[in-house]
Amino acid sequence: MRAICVHAFGGPEVLRLEEVADPRPGPGQVRVRLQAAGVSPADVEVRAGTFVRLPQLPYTPGSAGAGVVDAVGEGVAGVRVGDRVWLTGAPTYAEACVVAAGRVHPLPARLSFAQGAAIGGSYATAYQAIHLVAGVRPGDHVLVHGGSGAVGTAALQLLAAHGAIAVGTAASEAGRAHVAAQGAAALPHDAWDDLLAATGGRGYDAILEMRAEDNVLRDGALLAPRGTVVLVGAHAEARFNPLELMVRGACIRGMATFLLTADEQRRVELAIAAGLADGRLVPAVGQSFPLAEAASAHQAVWTGAKAGKVVLQTA
Numbered sequence: 001m002r003a004i005c006v007h008a009f010g011g012p013e014v015l016r017l018e019e020v021a022d023p024r025p026g027p028g029q030v031r032v033r034l035q036a037a038g039v040s041p042a043d044v045e046v047r048a049g050t051f052v053r054l055p056q057l058p059y060t061p062g063s064a065g066a067g068v069v070d071a072v073g074e075g076v077a078g079v080r081v082g083d084r085v086w087l088t089g090a091p092t093y094a095e096a097c098v099v100a101a102g103r104v105h106p107l108p109a110r111l112s113f114a115q116g117a118a119i120g121g122s123y124a125t126a127y128q129a130i131h132l133v134a135g136v137r138p139g140d141h142v143l144v145h146g147g148s149g150a151v152g153t154a155a156l157q158l159l160a161a162h163g164a165i166a167v168g169t170a171a172s173e174a175g176r177a178h179v180a181a182q183g184a185a186a187l188p189h190d191a192w193d194d195l196l197a198a199t200g201g202r203g204y205d206a207i208l209e210m211r212a213e214d215n216v217l218r219d220g221a222l223l224a225p226r227g228t229v230v231l232v233g234a235h236a237e238a239r240f241n242p243l244e245l246m247v248r249g250a251c252i253r254g255m256a257t258f259l260l261t262a263d264e265q266r267r268v269e270l271a272i273a274a275g276l277a278d279g280r281l282v283p284a285v286g287q288s289f290p291l292a293e294a295a296s297a298h299q300a301v302w303t304g305a306k307a308g309k310v311v312l313q314t315a
């Protein structure tokens with residue numbers, strides 16, 4: 001099969017398409033013939049060698065995808081050959097991958113494989129930020145600071161399903177149209193006065209922050225009393241204003257999906273499955289690239305204006 005292989009950390013050019021042996025599922029694993037893979041900012045940071053956790057070289061990137069199960073290892077129950085699935089936790093920039101059976105989930109028939117590849121990572125991150133970190137309640141005002149990307153789109157859909165009042169930001173007109181299509185008010189990232197005015201001046205109960213280094217300094221002034229800024233994304237050091245937090249009794253909290261306990265992981269997966277099944281969660285694909293153009297996909301995820309998830313077609 002063909003797979004992207006990285007032999008040295010570096011620029012997009014280190015993503016090389018190679019012929020490798022088909023992986024074989026061991027006990028408790030399944031093999032998925034992949035149709036699409038999700039591309040995330042973390043994939044870019046790992047490839048560049050700047051992420052907090054790095055794999056051993058050589059490696060195949062990716063951690064989210066969708067396809068059809070074509071082999072099942074010993075002791076696997078509940079997953080069958082022929083199942084359409086979305087998955088996390090396996091190298092997905094490839095035509096096939098093996099993964100623990102517990103990491104594959106049924107892909108509803110009305111969703112494409114590209115949409116399936118947009119689920120893993122994004123919805124779990126958004127759910128964790130909204131429900132497990134910020135504790136958003138129905139009727140709360142929530143700012144998704146970076147609403148046009150993969151996590152932002154998932155967050156806006158989860159907030160709408162939860163009955164929260166959401167504002168999402170995007171750089172481009174197309175990004176703001178995409179935010180509005182998720183049922184949220186849409187504004188530019190740095191429209192500070194308008195962002196506060198959108199709450200009638202009361203401020204946000206929660207801010208899901210995708211770009212901490214650009215925004216945390218001013219986020220405090222957008223918060224309602226006892227509000228929370230959730231640090232979802234950051235790529236550099238950030239400054240904050242302690243006085244803005246003190247006078248509101250507010251806080252800034254970090255999060256990482258790898259911190260989820262097994263029980264929390266199960267709760268997140270059940271919520272996502274329910275939302276996908278009843279149609280309240282509709283994964284959005286912004287841009288799609290062939291597997292051979294993984295380098296272009298990395299450039300798009302790092303520099304482009306977003307309107308959904310960047311995916312690779314792996315078949």
Ligand SMILES: NC(=O)c1ccc[n+]([C@@H]2O[C@H](COP(=O)([O-])OP(=O)(O)OC[C@H]3O[C@@H](n4cnc5c(N)ncnc54)[C@H](OP(=O)(O)O)[C@@H]3O)[C@@H](O)[C@H]2O)c1
Nearest residue numbers: 041146148149150151170171175189211233256257305306
């Ligand atoms: N903590 C965790 O466990 C976890 C898990 C997953 C992802 N993340 C991080 O979360 C962030 C979002 O991930 P993603 O998959 O949604 O990435 P993505 O699809 O590339 O989206 C990035 C988002 O950031 C927005 N953005 C760009 N400049 C901004 C600014 N100055 N202020 C506010 N937003 C800005 C983009 O908007 P425009 O394109 O419209 O400018 C877009 O909405 C990334 O930093 C990622 O590494 C963290």
